[in-house]
Amino acid sequence: MSAYSELTPIIVLTGFLGSGKTTLLNRLLKHPALGDAAVLINEFGEVGIDHQLVEAVDESTVLLSSGCLCCTIRDDLKQAIMEIHDKRARGIVPPYRRVIVETTGLADPAPILATLMNDVSLRHHYRLGTIITTVDAVNGLDQLERQEEPRKQAAVADRIVLTKTDIAEPEAVEALRHRLEQINPSAEFLIGQHGAVDVERVLRADVYDAAAKGGEVLRWIEAEAAASHAHAGHGHDVNRHDASIHAFCLIHDEPIDWTVFGIWLTMLLHTHGEHILRVKGLLNVEGADTPVVINGVQHIIHPPIHLDAWPDESRQSRVVFIVRGLERALIEESLAVFNRLGGGAPQSSKAA
Numbered sequence: 001m002s003a004y005s006e007l008t009p010i011i012v013l014t015g016f017l018g019s020g021k022t023t024l025l026n027r028l029l030k031h032p033a034l035g036d037a038a039v040l041i042n043e044f045g046e047v048g049i050d051h052q053l054v055e056a057v058d059e060s061t062v063l064l065s066s067g068c069l070c071c072t073i074r075d076d077l078k079q080a081i082m083e084i085h086d087k088r089a090r091g092i093v094p095p096y097r098r099v100i101v102e103t104t105g106l107a108d109p110a111p112i113l114a115t116l117m118n119d120v121s122l123r124h125h126y127r128l129g130t131i132i133t134t135v136d137a138v139n140g141l142d143q144l145e146r147q148e149e150p151r152k153q154a155a156v157a158d159r160i161v162l163t164k165t166d167i168a169e170p171e172a173v174e175a176l177r178h179r180l181e182q183i184n185p186s187a188e189f190l191i192g193q194h195g196a197v198d199v200e201r202v203l204r205a206d207v208y209d210a211a212a213k214g215g216e217v218l219r220w221i222e223a224e225a226a227a228s229h230a231h232a233g234h235g236h237d238v239n240r241h242d243a244s245i246h247a248f249c250l251i252h253d254e255p256i257d258w259t260v261f262g263i264w265l266t267m268l269l270h271t272h273g274e275h276i277l278r279v280k281g282l283l284n285v286e287g288a289d290t291p292v293v294i295n296g297v298q299h300i301i302h303p304p305i306h307l308d309a310w311p312d313e314s315r316q317s318r319v320v321f322i323v324r325g326l327e328r329a330l331i332e333e334s335l336a337v338f339n340r341l342g343g344g345a346p347q348s349s350k351a352a
């Protein structure tokens with residue numbers, strides 16, 4: 001076994017759906033300390049888009065799209081890290097000094113931490129580093145009340161990065177911070193508008209100390225470690241997530257009319273935003289050579305981003321929805337109406 005100081009730290013970047021993980025990751029990867037980091041990205045649902053939005057995508061970026069990281073963690077995460085480790089040893093990927101794992105927004109962090117802390121083969125070469133949790137200042141308080149995942153994500157954090165403070169009311173930011181301090185008094189708080197954080201502060205003393213987070217966090221991790229021994233190889237725990245949450249992807253081959261699409265999405269989020277936890281897509285827009293990225297979180301649509309190039313060969317538009325208690329058929333029907341009126345929206349859908 002290597003000396004502790006020689007172990008490669010694994011930074012975990014977590015935070016609820018749409019809270020700004022990928023935005024922050026892109027900023028972190030520009031910092032010299034993290035420029036060579038290996039990155040593992042996990043998405044909820046079959047069709048991943050995030051890895052296409054991380055700017056420094058290369059052989060050191062691995063997409064774990066087979067499901068939710070916290071469910072398949074015992075095999076997939078370990079396997080992905082060991083594969084990249086092996087590639088580093090054989091010179092197939094450039095040497096890296098850190099690994100960053102971006103979880104899904106729906107991740108329960110406990111099994112992830114349990115694996116990174118306790119897996120015998122990982123422990124030979126890796127150690128858990130800083131846990132960074134992004135919390136959306138606009139939707140965060142509501143998400144903390146409604147869902148268990150964001151509460152756990154906040155509770156395990158070393159650093160909590162408050163995002164979207166630029167579009168939130170100052171009183172709302174204060175109330176959110178107060179709630180987060182109750183959940184995790186040991187975390188250091190940072191403001192990270194559009195991912196702009198003090199990276200030195202984020203990385204300082206990157207040794208994870210579960211004991212400092214309070215008894216509850218230790219109990220979660222120990223329970224996961226015990227469950228991992230009891231159920232080795234059992235795979236996905238269907239009860240881990242609220243069964244009313246599901247993801248699907250709409251795909252469209254022809255270029256999309258931007259104005260009509262914008263009206264449809266605005267109306268959809270206005271009416272059903274409470275149930276639309278996340279929508280993100282890569283659009284082939286009429287008259288544009290390169291794709292437009294759209295992002296929505298509940299009732300909010302973020303400004304679209306024009307990419308400089310397509311991330312892959314496909315020129316299809318892809319829009320991923322993660323919804324709670326909303327039927328896919330409802331969105332498809334609304335699309336059908338839209339298509340009859342204006343045309344040009346995604347038509348087919350793929351379950352995830």
Ligand SMILES: Nc1nc2c(ncn2[C@@H]2O[C@H](COP(=O)(O)OP(=O)(O)OP(=O)(O)O)[C@@H](O)[C@H]2O)c(=O)[nH]1
Pocket residue numbers: 015016017018019020021022023024050104105163164165166167192193194195278280294295296302303
């Ligand atoms: N105004 C504002 N928008 C932000 C900020 N941070 C992120 N965003 C926007 O929020 C949207 C979602 O950001 P992402 O980085 O994709 O969020 P994520 O947590 O990776 O999303 P999932 O992987 O789907 O959970 C994007 O449109 C971002 O541009 C911020 O500080 N201020």
